[in-house]
Amino acid sequence: MKTTTLSALAESNRLQIVELLRNGPLTVGEITERLRLRQPQVSKHLRILSDAGIVEVHAFANRRIYQLRRQAFQELDAWLDSFRRIWEEKLDRLDDYLQELQSKEGCREDQQ
Template sequence: MNSTFSALAEPNRFNIVELLRDGPLSVGDVAVQLGLNQPQTSKHLRVLCDAGLVEVHAVANRRIYKLRAAPFQELDAWMESYRRIWEERFDRLDDYLQELQRKEANPDNKQ
């Protein structure tokens, strides 16, 4: 998962992943949409391929890139543990705020 975070930490690569969410694209299409030159785009796509985030298919003389689901599913599973932690904390905060509201509504009845 470190390679996933490392690859996505670079803004251009993150933007490429965002573009590929909508479907496969060629190097040229990615370059045009992000305003990058083609060699720079190819280097970023190579890093994403090496990290396992995208895969490439040759169609005639073009290379078409698309996202791979597995690394994002792993990332989602890892993040799930943190979601549970935050949900528990928000639940406790909600309980505390409700208790404060009850006390505020009934200042003579301190429970």
């Protein structure tokens, strides 16, 4: 997983933009209006989301239409998948670890 993707999402205004775009593509002006932000900030946030590959732009006259990029979410999903398997395999590995730890302690005592 790339930290650029995560840190792009880790800012509340940007997260709101992403959740807005869940309902379909929007222009900068529409986002500005709905989130009650200033246009330059929205443009800046969109730049960061765009650089992170989370959104993509399409120019239409003097409008810019932003929409979510599927791939970004697929990547996140794939990453999460590597964690899902952990709990599928075993619910609680703490007991195992404690035993392992305790047996190591035992060894140390023997050696001293």
